[in-house]
Structure formats: structure tokens, C-alpha cells
Amino acid sequence: MVRVLVNVPKQIAANAPFDVKVLISHPMESGQRRDQLGQAIPRDIINHFICTLDGETVLDADFFPAIAANPFLSFSVVAEKSGTLALTFTDDHGVTQTELVAITVT
Amino acid sequence: MNRLPALAVAALLLIGASDRRSGYDDASPDTRAMQDDDAANPAFLWVQQGEALWSEPAGTTGKSCATCHGDVTTLRGAATRYPAFDPQRGRLVTMEQRINLCRTDHMGAPALAWDDDRLLSLSALVGLQSRGMPLAVEPREPFLSEGAALFRERMGQLNLSCAQCHEERAGESLGGSVIPQGHPNGYPEYRLEWQGLGSLYRRLRNCMVGVRAEPFSPDSREAAVLALFLAVRANGMRVETPAVRP
Numbered sequence: 001m002v003r004v005l006v007n008v009p010k011q012i013a014a015n016a017p018f019d020v021k022v023l024i025s026h027p028m029e030s031g032q033r034r035d036q037l038g039q040a041i042p043r044d045i046i047n048h049f050i051c052t053l054d055g056e057t058v059l060d061a062d063f064f065p066a067i068a069a070n071p072f073l074s075f076s077v078v079a080e081k082s083g084t085l086a087l088t089f090t091d092d093h094g095v096t097q098t099e100l101v102a103i104t105v106t
Numbered sequence: 107m108n109r110l111p112a113l114a115v116a117a118l119l120l121i122g123a124s125d126r127r128s129g130y131d132d133a134s135p136d137t138r139a140m141q142d143d144d145a146a147n148p149a150f151l152w153v154q155q156g157e158a159l160w161s162e163p164a165g166t167t168g169k170s171c172a173t174c175h176g177d178v179t180t181l182r183g184a185a186t187r188y189p190a191f192d193p194q195r196g197r198l199v200t201m202e203q204r205i206n207l208c209r210t211d212h213m214g215a216p217a218l219a220w221d222d223d224r225l226l227s228l229s230a231l232v233g234l235q236s237r238g239m240p241l242a243v244e245p246r247e248p249f250l251s252e253g254a255a256l257f258r259e260r261m262g263q264l265n266l267s268c269a270q271c272h273e274e275r276a277g278e279s280l281g282g283s284v285i286p287q288g289h290p291n292g293y294p295e296y297r298l299e300w301q302g303l304g305s306l307y308r309r310l311r312n313c314m315v316g317v318r319a320e321p322f323s324p325d326s327r328e329a330a331v332l333a334l335f336l337a338v339r340a341n342g343m344r345v346e347t348p349a350v351r352p
Contacts, residue, residue, distance in 0.1 A: 007145035069301035070148040
């Protein structure tokens with residue numbers, strides 16, 4: 001389990017875009033560095049991120065190296081009604097983690 | 107008598123109180139924006155971990171931080187007073203050392219290493235409670251004078267003192283970076299260079315390695331008196347913990 005912080009506005013207006021901000025604690029090792037013995041450090045990044053709102057995809061992204069550790073994502077979502085955002089990401093070890101965030105549309 | 111040492115130190119300072127600049131003021135707009143928005147500040151990943159650790163029992167006594175301290179908000183202002191003199195031990199303790207003393211004395215848990223994420227998490231959580239408050243560290247002698255002397259002592263193969271960069275050349279450039287005045291008002295802080303959270307000790311260690319000196323050990327008197335001098339030098343500046351720096 002990696003640490004994740006998700007931030008959404010407390011009050012969201014229907015059909016108006018709002019910002020979702022996500023911080024994920026992850027080393028995002030690029031695979032291009034070498035350790036003190038000259039051995040390549042294996043790549044270990046989050047390679048896929050998908051965000052759904054009540055099952056409907058709102059963001060689907062492939063990640064590549066050259067993203068800093070502890071990546072910060074910010075994207076806009078439009079919602080018609082209250083629901084649950086599901087943020088799912090997969091890293092190079094194949095570990096998948098999902099964070100659920102309830103949003104309240106007024 | 108008590109005021110004299112403080113006055114002596116004030117007279118030694120080249121940077122006047124009104125000219126003091128937090129590292130925040132020298133950071134780029136992007137870096138400042140990261141610090142301004144708690145949702146974008148990666149240090150809050152550690153704060154989150156600290157909140158979990160706060161009420162998690164550790165050690166043989168089965169106590170957690172919350173057992174004695176209650177809610178962490180009761181420690182508002184605590185971080186403005188460190189490093190502080192511990193009368194029982196007759197020495198200075200930093201915030202990280204205080205947390206470790208709590209662990210060994212009251213919780214029956216082993217001390218955490220200086221660069222342990224759990225220690226940094228707790229120290230960030232406690233520091234955050236004092237955010238926005240002015241630093242108010244006691245200018246305790248003889249530690250303060252020792253720290254002031256160390257600040258001006260040339261060290262390492264490059265034969266540089268702290269003061270030569272962070273006082274005489276503060277505001278000028280080292281490579282492409284602005285040399286900050288070196289105020290410890292945001293620790294533990296997230297450094298983009300480190301891609302992680304680090305303590306003031308880590309910063310001192312990096313500086314010392316940079317001038318090719320052998321770093322002080324984390325629990326040494328030298329590291330503590332230097333931290334005290336820096337804190338007293340920054341007294342009155344606002345706590346920014348957890349800050350973001352380049």
C-alpha cells in the first residue's frame with residue numbers, strides 16, 4: 001500500500017468542471033540510473049492511471065519515465081450528480097491500488 | 107546577564123532582522139505554489155503517515171503518542187521552541203531527538219534513525235501544528251556561542267564556513283541557484299532535489315559533504331549547537347513546516 005492523498009472540493013456544482021488533485025507516494029525510479037556498483041537500478045514507475053466516476057472513465061493515462069518521485073496529478077472532472085471517484089493505478093511490479101473518494105454535487 | 111549573549115550574537119549577525127528572507131522568498135513561483143497548496147505539497151504524504159503513527163501503539167508499554175499527548179493539536183507551538191535545553195540530560199535536544207526520547211523513555215520503543223520516514227512523518231506532523239507561528243527558541247548559553255562560532259568556522263577541503271555562503275554571499279548565485287540565507291523555519295521540508303522529506307540535520311550534512319568536510323554525527327553536540335544558532339538567528343520568522351524547497 002502506497003500513501004495517496006486525493007483532494008476534491010467540498011462543494012461541487014452540477015455540470016461545472018472541478019479539479020481533482022492527487023498525490024501518490026512512489027519512488028518513480030526511471031530505470032536509467034545506476035547504483036554505486038554500476039548495476040542498473042530496475043525501472044519502478046506507476047505505468048497506468050485510470051480515474052472513473054461511477055464506472056464511467058474520466059481519465060485514462062499511461063505514464064512513462066521522467067516523472068518525479070511522489071507524482072502530483074491535477075485534472076478536471078464534470079459531474080451531473082453525486083457519486084464516487086475511483087482512482088486506480090498500477091506500477092511496474094504489477095501492484096494495483098484503488099482509492100475511492102465520494103463527491104457531493106449540489 | 108541573560109540578555110547579554112543574545113545581544114552579542116545579534117551584533118555578530120550581518121543580516122538585520124528586517125532583511126531576513128525565508129527560503130520561500132528565494133524559491134521559484136512554481137516551488138512556492140507547491141508549498142502554498144496543501145493538496146500539491148508532497149510533504150503532506152508524510153503528514154498523513156504521521157497522523158496514522160500518532161495513535162499507533164509502539165514499544166513494550168503499549169503506548170502511542172496519543173496516550174500521553176492526546177490530540178496532536180495540543181502540541182501547537184511546540185515546534186517553535188526547538189532545539190530546546192533538556193535540564194535532566196543537561197544538553198540540547200532537537201524535535202527529532204525529543205520524539206525519539208519519548209519513544210525510548212515512555213514507550214519502550216527503539217529510537218528511530220535520523221533519516222527514518224516514520225521519524226520525519228511525526229516531526230512533520232508536530233511541526234505543522236505550529237505553522238504560521240513565529241520561531242521562539244531560547245538563546246541558551248553556552249550552546250548559542252558555540253553554535254555561532256561553528257557557523258563561522260571554516261571547514262572541509264574547500265575551507266568554507268557556513269557564514270561565507272549563507273551570510274556574506276546570501277542572495278548571490280551558486281551555479282544556477284540562489285544562495286538562501288539558511289533559516290531553519292520550514293523543517294522537516296520537502297526538497298525537490300531529494301525527492302523526499304528531510305530534516306535540518308540532513309541539510310547540514312549535505313552542506314558539509316558539499317564543502318568536503320566530514321559531517322557531524324546526528325546526535326553530536328556540534329549538530330545541536332549549530333541547529334540552535336540557526337534557530338535563534340531565525341527567531342521571529344514564521345514556521346512554514348512542511349516547506350517545499352528546490
